[in-house]
Amino acid sequence: MDYQATAKAVIAHVGGAGNIDHIEHCSTRLRLTLRDNTRIDQPALAAIPGVLGVRVNVQCQVIIGKDVVEIYDAVKALAAGQPATGSHSEARWAARCVDFVISVFQPLVPAIAGGGVLKSLLILLDLLGWLPRSSDTYKILDNIGSAPLYFLPILVAITTANKLKVNVLVAVSAVSVMVLPMMSKQLAEGITLFSFDLKNIAYASQVFPAILCVLFYSRAERFFNRYSPSALRIFLSPMLSLLVTVPVTLLILGPLGFELGSGLATVILWLYSKLGFVATALLAGVLPFMVAAGMHKPMIPYVVASMGQFSREMLYLPASLAHNIAEAGACLAIALRSKDKVMKSTALSAGISALCGITEPALYGITLLNKTALYAVMAASVIGGGFLGWMTVEAFALVSPSLASISMFISPTSPWNILYALLGAGLAFAISFVATLFFWREKAAQVTDFNHFVTPAEGRLIPLAEVQDDVFSAGIMGDGIAVIPTSGKLFAPANGVISNVFDSGHAVSLLTTQGAEVILHIGIDTIKLNGKGFHPRVTAGQTIQAGDLLVEFDLDAINTAGFDPVIVMVITNSERFSFTTNAADTPLTLHSPIMTFKESL
Template sequence: MGKYEKDTKDLLKAIGGTENISAVTHCATRMRFVLNDPKKANEAQIEDIPSVKGMFTNAGQFQVIIGNDVSVFYNEFVKVSGVTGVSKEAAKSAAKQNQNPVQRAITVLAEIFTPLLPAIIVGGLILGFRNILEAVPMGWLDGQTIVEASTFWSGVNGFLWLPGEAIFHFLPVGITWSIARKMGATEILGIVLGITLVSPQLLNAYAVNGTTAAEIAKNWTWDFGFFTVDKIGYQAQVIPAMLAGFLLVYLERFFRKYIPEAVSMIFVPFFSLIPTILAAHLILGPIGWKIGTAISAVVNAGLTSSFSWLFGGIFGALYSPLVITGLHHTTLAIDSQLIADFGSTNLWPMICLSNIAQGASVLAIVFAHRGNKKEEQVSIPSVISAWLGVTEPAMFGINLKYTYPFIAAMIGSGIAGLFITLFKVRALSIGVGGLPGILAVRPQDYLIFVIGMIIAIAVPFILTLTFRRIGLFNKNDRVEEDDVPANESIQKTGATVDLFAPIAGRVQPLSSAKDPVFAEGMMGQGVVIEPSEGKLYAPFDGQISLLFPTKHAIGLVSTEGAEVLIHIGIDTVQLDGNYFTSHMKQGDSVKKGQLLMEFDVAAIKAAGYETQTPIIVTNATDFQVDPLIEDAVVTSNEKILRAKKL
């Protein structure tokens, strides 16, 4: 038996079985599924699988976070499911059926920059280290920098410029290669095209502003007799490289379609590459330069204007939601352009603080839920990951699950972003996010950035605990006894909650459920009711923690902390809300016997669906759940379950 055999079987069942899988692959930490019907994925059941650390949908893919052991998990999943894995590119291609044009454009941008990230991160660390060596006066060296005081470190500093220059000055080579690779063109042509944008024969982009037009016309032009082309390099320029890369791809596709295969090896590369190089220097480069400069100028102006504090606060707060949508990939291009135009960027420091804030909110959850060993397997590594610049485990594994920590992190990140923007903190490069991000910051901004880091840790941590305590933005995480005064809602060992029948009908044991997910207790312990009428009442005093958009299921939390799921019918999610009428909304407080929902029993049955309704205590590991009625007809005034806090 494989290490993950049970978990892979449970995951296969939870995502809707083999027939619901269009494609599957994996990346460094996640299983990536393209599902034929994403609605069939049972997220509550998936979340309960021990090796699953979170899940989310992005770029048309249903992604399940496994962690560093994902390759082992993937191999066992393929064996269990019989589904042949596909390449990441094939999975992404299949996923595009679920994307709109904007999402597709963002996906393309992300796929261009993702292969470049390792180099960009290493380059950022190198440049950050060089900042410390050559730009920070050291008191213990009588005010000299390390480079000024040490021949060895001066040599190290000079040597490190070699990879630093290769990564950032020659970034267009990586971009044109990545575009060719991503879009199926000839990769070596992408590399050659990139080199022609940064060749030493060209006037370096960093020297253009210091060179007069007359000097450029005299020394830096190609003269074709009836027209001239400036010999301008595009070092570190993003948009010119992207425009040239896309032109190369589409020209190659065009000529491959019309040039005979016998001579395609000769003429396709020639007719694709040469016109692209000419267009890049004659048209695309100048246009792209102007576009990139305009974008970076607008962003820089916003962050250096008298309203910079507002811009910084908004960007700091909204960066985390951008990560969810995938739009955060656009900031890489903007950051690179800002560095090319101004020698530094004011966006990257705020991104680092956003990473730190997400980790701080998870740290508060670790503190609040201390002793929850299962959750700590996700939460503690998530804190470390976020503070090293990777926030997906923190956001999708913890913060979005509870909602209020995510909002607390947004607020803390916004305040920290506002603060550092007021003091005009800038980064000299793009590097590792989170705490190591300080290495990319200008040395003169270190102190202010450290204060910003403290804000990004303290504010989310305090707000997370506060929101949890007062119930703000908190739908499903009740406060423990030690956290609140005696007169507030509490959970305590020995606390008992009685569940009254939410629906009139025949109560039967949970093992008689017609859905094996419920019958086998995978979701928790409880009973099932075959409804005799289509009215759902609150089984106790509490709060609606979850209301599905399809209205077929509702989650409630009692004042004692018992979490209950009421699932009206079997597979009724496919009705998409038809025949269901909700009288409440998520987050509402309810009293026992209050009418929550009405549903048309006859219409649901006529549509071919069972109306048998499981009533499940989903946090059954925290409560001892005992049925009070085994098999009988009940009304909404009768107790059917008792849950005692362990």
């Protein structure tokens, strides 16, 4: 994969570098907080080679898969130093809160996961008698695994300060006071501040006190930066900010955050105690849709709070284990049954990824596109999750559950916990695999050597390289053609099914009966018209024939607004085919062949 080309295409179709307010990533997705979500060209974004899917709610989530870190680095490097343009769209408070939570908690996962898995492996080594718990080596390695969770307030201070764009080191200094060994000792012995008794709270492993502390510090920093003399600001503002923030945190915000974290974990566990295994089963059953929408991330604060308070979690992570392994079962069954080379390869790769805890390739590439596979995954997740809940399986590390991380279920007190986890995972896999193997049917493929596209619009044919857009002209999205239109009608170039109609009406994507994935894009930057002058005549999921009217558009309005009206037709999976295109500048006869293609051997 060309990471630089993919990164450039991503930036171009989210409204440019100036529209990006914040960039982060999880195990499979780029998560972009944008200044204006209406500037996203979602069909073009989804059609970029290497992009598995796009979800837009609070954040713009670009599903990449295993190459997400490399794409993230490339996007961040290209976007660095670019000035922000436009203004923030008016977001609801709830949406802004969700964005804040994801931005603060998501970056914590790798450190917590690494430490947690290391501790679980040490427990395994102790059980096997290979590394006794009493040995010095075990104790040192255990300290390594314990450090991320113990110093969680410091890590949270860093992510919160980054999100709020305040001085990270001063924010960390403020939070560090709460976990100083001397401060912990003084709190335990009893100490007063301005004649007020401070509560004896162990702030290690807590997250919400640190978040509230940095939130308050951000206001203090802005206030003192504004009113401190410029010659003294370098030391006066940090000093005054610390002098105000730390006492307020120790007296009010720290105890409040502690109660908030304890209450969140307690409420979830109370619900679990009332619903029992049903809660785990239901959560596992709906996880395919939660993960697809990216709404599983708001569960992270609960999991982190549970880990910090109880050193274990018994709802979300067991449910995720059942779901992840069920996804693998369905994909591997399809890989075994399919006769299509592309489908077989996709399903096999997605199944292996799911066994390793990464389910997005399975969701977007297989299960959400095949109802039988989706139903099998849901049924297996419910049954497997129900079993794990019935057996009260607990997780002891925050990491995506999988066969590779199964040691996260090793309990320091119960050897049965890991056994039940393996049995639940095996049950989910078996049900999903068998159900898909017996009930999934591959759609019959149309066998043909040569195929063709017909003219999508009246006008003049030009090469794709002449289009005044780097993403299209460089072939980043795939091979194709372009038409300078002379009338305001866009027609279907082939038989197939409409995959998506963009909200603005300026772009349509379709899957042809021969398996070509086509995107038709009217104009350059015409998304800025916000749908004015575009009138789609089809809807997603509709079956169409070559020559059917797809979109009517006001060509004069596009030209008057100063936009290039060129129509681009790109085959995003063009690596599967070889093409022969009509000569450039040829006047086009409506519905006549414009390009022939055959599947590459």
